Amino acid sequence: MVVFTRNPTQILGRILSASLVSLTASLTSLMSLEIFPTAAFGQAPAASVETKVKVPSTMNYGPFNIDRYLKVPPNFSVSVYARIDKPRFMAVAPNGDLLVSQPSTGKVLIVQPNGSKDPIISDFVTGLRRPHDMVFHTIGSITYVYISETHQINRFIYTSGDTTAKNRQVVVANLPDSSTSELQGSYGHELKNIALDENHKLYVSIASTCNACVEDTVSNPKRAAIYVYDADGGNQRLFAEGLRNAEGLAFVPDTNDLWVAVNNRDNIAYPFNDSTGNYGKIIQSYVDNHPPEELTKVRDGGNYGWPFCNPNPDTPNGLNNMPFDRDYQFNADGDVDCNAMDRINKGIQAHSAPLGLTFLQNTNFPSLYSNGVVVGLHGSWNRRERTGYKVTYHPWDGKTKLPGDQIDLVNGWVIEATQAIWGRPVDMAVDQQGNMLISDDYSGTIYKLSYNKPLEVKVYLHSNFNGVSQSFPASPGVYKANKGDLNIVGNDTISSLTVPPGTVVRVCQHETGGLCREYSAGDYEYVGNDLNDIISYIEVK
Numbered sequence: 001m002v003v004f005t006r007n008p009t010q011i012l013g014r015i016l017s018a019s020l021v022s023l024t025a026s027l028t029s030l031m032s033l034e035i036f037p038t039a040a041f042g043q044a045p046a047a048s049v050e051t052k053v054k055v056p057s058t059m060n061y062g063p064f065n066i067d068r069y070l071k072v073p074p075n076f077s078v079s080v081y082a083r084i085d086k087p088r089f090m091a092v093a094p095n096g097d098l099l100v101s102q103p104s105t106g107k108v109l110i111v112q113p114n115g116s117k118d119p120i121i122s123d124f125v126t127g128l129r130r131p132h133d134m135v136f137h138t139i140g141s142i143t144y145v146y147i148s149e150t151h152q153i154n155r156f157i158y159t160s161g162d163t164t165a166k167n168r169q170v171v172v173a174n175l176p177d178s179s180t181s182e183l184q185g186s187y188g189h190e191l192k193n194i195a196l197d198e199n200h201k202l203y204v205s206i207a208s209t210c211n212a213c214v215e216d217t218v219s220n221p222k223r224a225a226i227y228v229y230d231a232d233g234g235n236q237r238l239f240a241e242g243l244r245n246a247e248g249l250a251f252v253p254d255t256n257d258l259w260v261a262v263n264n265r266d267n268i269a270y271p272f273n274d275s276t277g278n279y280g281k282i283i284q285s286y287v288d289n290h291p292p293e294e295l296t297k298v299r300d301g302g303n304y305g306w307p308f309c310n311p312n313p314d315t316p317n318g319l320n321n322m323p324f325d326r327d328y329q330f331n332a333d334g335d336v337d338c339n340a341m342d343r344i345n346k347g348i349q350a351h352s353a354p355l356g357l358t359f360l361q362n363t364n365f366p367s368l369y370s371n372g373v374v375v376g377l378h379g380s381w382n383r384r385e386r387t388g389y390k391v392t393y394h395p396w397d398g399k400t401k402l403p404g405d406q407i408d409l410v411n412g413w414v415i416e417a418t419q420a421i422w423g424r425p426v427d428m429a430v431d432q433q434g435n436m437l438i439s440d441d442y443s444g445t446i447y448k449l450s451y452n453k454p455l456e457v458k459v460y461l462h463s464n465f466n467g468v469s470q471s472f473p474a475s476p477g478v479y480k481a482n483k484g485d486l487n488i489v490g491n492d493t494i495s496s497l498t499v500p501p502g503t504v505v506r507v508c509q510h511e512t513g514g515l516c517r518e519y520s521a522g523d524y525e526y527v528g529n530d531l532n533d534i535i536s537y538i539e540v541k
Contacts, residue, residue, distance in 0.1 A: 044368040044395060046407035047071040053447070054079035058118055063422040063443050070412040072449065078410065081448040082111050082119050087439040089193075089356065090429040090446075091134040094143060095160045098429065098437065100446065101147075103130040103191060108147055110163055111446065125156070125165035129177070132191040133249075139200050139231055146202070148192035150177035153204060153233070171233030172204060176223060183209060189263075195249035197256045200231040205260070207245040212265045212307040214330060217241070224306050226260070226298060242304035242341065243294075248357025248375065257401065261354035261375050262294035266382050268310060269328040280328050288383050292319060292347030293354050295375065295394070295403060302342040307331075309338035311347055319347030346403050351380035352388035356427030356439075361396070364434030366451040372396045373403055376425040376438070379414065389414040391425050391438060410438065410449060455500040457540055463495040463526040472540060474503045479538045494535045498523050508537040 050071050055064045059080050070078050086104045093099060098111040098119075108131050110124040125131075129149040136145050136158065144155040145165070152175055157167040178187040189207035196202050208216045208224040216223035225241040226249070248261035270278040270286050278286070291310035298304075305311070308331040309324035317323075324338035331338070348354055356376035360369055372395045379388035390411035394403035413423035424442035431437060436449040455474035461467030472479050499505050501521045508516040515530060518541075527535070 044372070044393065044407070045073040046393075047073055047390075047409055047411050049074055049076070050412070051076070051078055056080060056118060059083045068422065070410055070447075071408070072410055075452050075454050077450050077452055079448050079450070080445055081437060082121060082446040083444055084109060084111075084121065084439075084446060085444045086441045087426070087444070087446060088191075088441055089133045089427045090437060090439055091136055091145070092429050092431055092437075093145075093158070093160075093162075094136060096432045097163075098431070098446075099124055099134050099145070100439065101131045101134060103132055106131065108134065108165070112163070122163060124163065125168075128154075130191060133193040135194055135196055137196040137200070137231070144231075146171075146194055146196065148194050148204070150187075150190040150192060151175050151179060153192065153194060153202065169232075171202070171231070172229055172236075173233075175204070175206060176209075176219070176221065182219075189245045191247075193247055193249045195251060195258065196231065197251055197258070198254075199256065202229045202231050202233070203227070203239060203249060203258060204229065205243070205246040205249055207247075208306070211267065212244075212327070212329060214307065217307070226258075228300075239300055240298045240302040240304065242302075242306045242309075243298070244306040246298075247355045250357045250359055250373075252396075252401070253359055253361040258298045259357065259359075259373070260294070260296060260298055261348075261357040262296070262304075263353055263355075264291045264293050264350065265307065265310070266351070271310070271325045271328045271332075280332075284384060287350075288385075289313065289350050291325075292322070292344070292350050293352050294344045295346040295348055295354065295357075296342075296344045299342065303340075304344065305338065305341040308336035309341050311344045313347050321345060322347055346394070346406075348375070348377070348392075348406070349387050351383045353378035353380065356425075358428045358430070359396075360430065363430035364432065365430045365436060366434065369393060369409075371398070374409060374428050374436070375406075376427055378424050378426060379421065386414050386419050386421070389421065389424060391428060410447075413440070413442075455503065457500065457503065457505055457538070458498045459494045459538070460496045461494070465496050465498070465523070465525065467495075472538065474500050474540060477540050479540070494531075495527060496523075496525050497527065504541040506539040506541060507531065507535050508539075509535060511537050 050069050053068045072078055088101045091099045100109045106128045107126045108124045110122055112120045114120050129151055131147050131149055133148045143158045145158045146155045152170050153172040155169050155171050156165040177190040178185050187209045193205040204227050206223050206225055222241055224244050226239045228239040229236050243262050245263040246260040251258055267282050268290050269280050270283050273279040292313050305324055308327050310327055311322035312325045313319050321343050324341055326334055354375050355378050359373045372393055375392050377388035377390050380386050391409045392406045393409040394406055414421050423440045426439045426441050429437045438447040456471040457474055458469055458471045460469050499519050499521050505519045506516055508514055
């Protein structure tokens with residue numbers, strides 16, 4: 001089946017088709033009405049359709065006691081899948097069950113589908129110290145689920161269908177958290193995130209204790225850093241540093257390329273000793289957009305600047321491969337060489353608070369988006385106009401192995417007119433059916449973002465729905481021969497067709513008229529000798 005979409009010139013086609021009552025319209029007007037394969041454009045549509053969130057009656061308490069709307073791409077819908085207080089990170093089990101961390105209660109929950117009824121939610125493991133990230137990983141014949149706590153990393157042997165965690169092993173112990181004596185109960189980012197690579201190496205993000213401080217760079221272990229271990233916790237070593245709070249850790253599928261989403265510092269001082277007189281001052285207009293959050297590949301031995309160097313988005317490169325500025329508070333004299341730091345591949349609007357990072361390759365998410373990465377932007381607290389509060393998508397460039405420009409996949413959790421917040425996305429996971437699950441720890445919700453295949457008109461080369469077929473959107477538009485680019489209509493050949501509900505299709509011999517006939521919803525095994533093999537024009541009404 002070939003699915004077609006219109007090029008931008010078909011905006012005119014929509015207008016014409018709405019008022020077209022005869023097929024004697026001028027050839028000049030109709031010549032702009034062409035269609036092209038979606039693949040020719042290669043671009044995934046951004047969020048553009050304001051869609052009412054579907055909420056089961058059992059889950060319609062606040063904030064869903066009133067209608068809520070999110071903006072999503074065309075042909076997507078969004079619904080409430082489950083209500084869980086303060087859900088954070090998620091992992092889909094090999095059998096399709098969903099694990100959800102709940103740091104506030106010390107639990108990891110398991111969410112199981114239950115047909116058309118609400119999913120079944122139960123405790124997978126309890127009694128943990130602020131559990132956060134989870135990864136399923138198979139070594140040999142054994143599948144483990146790794147679960148992070150603030151002070152250690154556990155793994156449990158998982159057998160398909162398990163509803164409780166079994167055979168616990170502590171693989172990494174004595175990680176710093178608020179219980180560490182030198183920190184005296186204060187640790188700003190003590191939740192731990194993890195990832196495992198194809199060589200069975202375990203990566204642990206140990207985030208900073210502070211907004212910006214030198215102490216984390218000389219502690220043991222270093223904080224604002226990533227450490228790597230064997231899968232069983234052995235052979236600890238520093239992998240990379242200068243990453244203030246790397247929440248999202250993920251490997252590009254089928255590679256050992258580690259990417260992270262990083263929360264950067266707040267309340268940065270103006271770093272330029274220029275004529276503005278702002279040098280060393282905290283100026284809100286500067287803080288609003290500096291420093292950017294970070295989406296970057298992490299190399300072994302890399303240093304990404306914090307707290308001495310901050311990526312600068314105000315160069316011709318914009319948010320790509322940004323140079324560094326000296327941090328006024330910790331590196332005004334340039335004692336730390338910012339030119340020696342590893343540049344950030346892709347910046348994200350400052351204060352967006354990126355958390356979850358999920359690659360869509362090797363998932364069943366719709367194919368237009370299946371070669372890319374999504375990031376959950378939790379949202380700002382120290383910016384004059386709120387930013388974040390959305391899930392963004394970056395297409396992946398297979399040649400450069402870098403993310404493309406950001407587009408919004410889901411937004412609307414902050415109401416622009418009032419700046420009121422009703423949700424804050426955290427993490428994303430794709431289930432076995434190809435739906436994207438999104439956690440929201442502010443409203444206490446797991447959403448399901450689903451692709452709804454659009455209704456299509458389908459035509460066939462031969463009668464009785466045989467031979468080569470071709471599909472067209474059921475939305476209003478005109479489809480015609482385009483020098484043979486259309487594999488059936490372009491060859492003036494069609495013998496049978498299927499029309500979906502709520503649709504009327506007009507077919508004609510020629511692009512400018514001739515014998516025409518309309519078909520309402522239904523299956524038509526044969527269009528008749530008078531039209532067979534000579535149709536060049538189709539209008540969907």
